[in-house]
Amino acid sequence: MLAIRFDRFGGPEVLTPVDVPAPVPGPGEVLVAVEAAGVNFADTFQVDGSYLDPALLPHVPGGEVVGRTEDGRRVLAKVAHGYAELAVAREAALVEVPEELDAARALALLTQGLTAWHLLRSAARLRPGESVVVHSAAGGVGSLAVQLAREFGAGRVLAQASTPDKERLALDLGADEPARYPLARRADVILDAAGGELFAHALGSLADFGRLVTYGNASRAAFAALDPGRLGRLNASVVGFWLRPTLALPGALDGPLKELFALTLQGRLRPVAGPEYPLAQARTAHEELLARRTTGKVVLRPGAV
Incomplete structure (x- = not known):
């Protein structure tokens, strides 16, 4: 079967299409024919060595797929090696996907939706x-x-984006206005995955008892040490978040995901489908993602040319 593998750490250039044997499910596992594989920023950390031990090379990346089981069920699944035509998933972790929900939107709701x-x-x-x-x-x-901030009752939602087109998309999705630092009014909640300069601006822009939630470092800039005294003077807090350990908690997956499915099928939540690439073009997908030229959910399609 076709898969995308890297044999050494590096940038997108190390991603190579290869022919490998089909995986064999173990006890409690099922084989999934991949309809689409999600591309996440975290995948780039696997590729550059931030997440993986060298002993795990060579490696097929990809943590999520939509596909069909051998008995015909259409499912959404967390997997270990999703950039492939076939993947193995734990039976207990499968979530059935309504036929009317396209693969890109379903994948957007798994990692990105649950994170949000x-x-x-x-x-x-x-x-x-x-x-x-x-x-x-x-x-x-x-x-x-x-969108979820608005759905959950936020009074004002401000959107920071890197280009005017991306700002317009956020406004179309329900943001009240673009975010410009320094903010005209301090914010109760700021969600940051960029780190670097944006993190610094955000920290100084929190209202009393505000919460800055950091869940990534896309800028790859080193974080400055946080002075507890400064947090005290700000009367605010910094909260770290990582989805992986969160999903190990009781009720952290099924309930939220069912709510996200329902909101989407009711038209109240619009997952943004981003560009789609043939599986063999995973390198291009990573290049575009890292260059911030994509919006919404990026997916790879086995069988596409």
Whole structure:
């Protein structure tokens, strides 16, 4: 079968289409014929060595797929090696996907949707009427966070994005206005995956008892040490978030995901489908993602040319 593999750490150039044997499910596992594989920023960290031990090379990346089981069920699944025509998933972790929900939107709701849901509900503990600033508001997580903030009762939603077109997308999704630092009014909640300069601006822009939730470092800039005394003077907090350990908690997956499915099918939530690439063009997909030239959910399609 066709898969995308890297044999050494590096940039997108190390991603190579290869022919490999089909995986064999073990006890409690099922084989999934991949309809589409999601591309996440975290995948680029696997490729450059930030997430993986060298002993795990060679490696097929990809953590999520939509596909069909051998008995015909259409499912959404967390997997270990999703950039392939076939993947193995735990039976207990499969989520059946309605036929009317296309693969790109379903994939957007798994990693990005659950991240946005937990950022607002679990990490920030958003209260009705509070103001929310969303960084990278046209991206996979950001575009959903803008909408969910509104759905969860935020009073004002401000969107930070890297280009005017991305700002317009965020406004179309429900943001009240673009975020410009310094903010005209301090914010109760700020969601940041960029780090670097944006993190510094955000920290100084929190209202009393505001929460800055950090869930990534797309800028790759080194974080300055946080002075607890400064947090005290700001009367604010910084909250770290990572989806992987969160999903190990009871009720962290099924309930939120079912709510996201329902909101989407009701038309109240619009996952943004980004560009789609043939599986063999995974390198191009990573290049575009890293260059911030994509919006919404990026997917790879086995069988596409």
